[in-house]
Amino acid sequence: MAYTSQDTKAHENARLAGIRTKSIDIIVPSHSVSTLICPRTPDTDEPASVLAKAIEASDRFMTNTTVCLEIEGPLPVPSYVRESIDLLNRYPVKLIIVCDGAATHEPGPLLDDSLCQKVKEVSPGGELWHPIAKQSVRAR
Template sequence: MSYGSVETQALEAARLAGIRTVDVVHKDNSHIVITLTCPRNPDTAEPAKVLAGAIEASDRFTENVTVSVEVEGQAPVPSFVQEAIDYLKGYPVKLIVVCDGASTHAPGALLDDALCMKVNELLPGGTMWHPVVDMTVWTNR
């Protein structure tokens, strides 16, 4: 893991757009959850790129991170979130998207199938922390 000025700049760009790092929680000896709260309309011309940068920067913070993107408001999730995931293609990240009480991972209510599949394609395998049910879950890889 490498964390430096590039990651700091990515998180600052996100903050200026309204995407906030609201929590960094050590859940147990092997899981850390970093929660990004994302407005439905970030204040930037490139919300997908800014969100993707914030997700990657959060993942690089330390090992064993689950990045939770909590989208404000009601489902469905805005399209720029799926576009952000497209920017991350090929970058393995333990990511979960949460909106309106549903998420991209079971157990519990699931978001749109296409979004769930896109997030699943990024997962590196192993376990990650599910913030909605507050427990570890296995990724599908």
């Protein structure tokens, strides 16, 4: 599915809630990383829904994209982030979450098992970019 005006609106709603697009980086000509900075407490009554829509929009921006959620502050990962993954309804996205030096994928320290499992469940497989290790890793 292509990026549409609905996706532009999703990104704007995220920005208004305090979820910012940090960057869209081309890693190699065939792969990009879209990083969203997630505050501890977004300024919205529906943070999980706003984030889920921004994740989908980020994934549709370019083909073969890793969507990276960079959580501000220390562990634990805020509950709205976990809830946003549930709201994706198994939308297939190469997703990685980083918080306080840990991530949902190896190498390096891992976030808690339940969050790592949630992320794996939405993964279509293949390669994704690990922003801490600065290397490509298997999505599943």
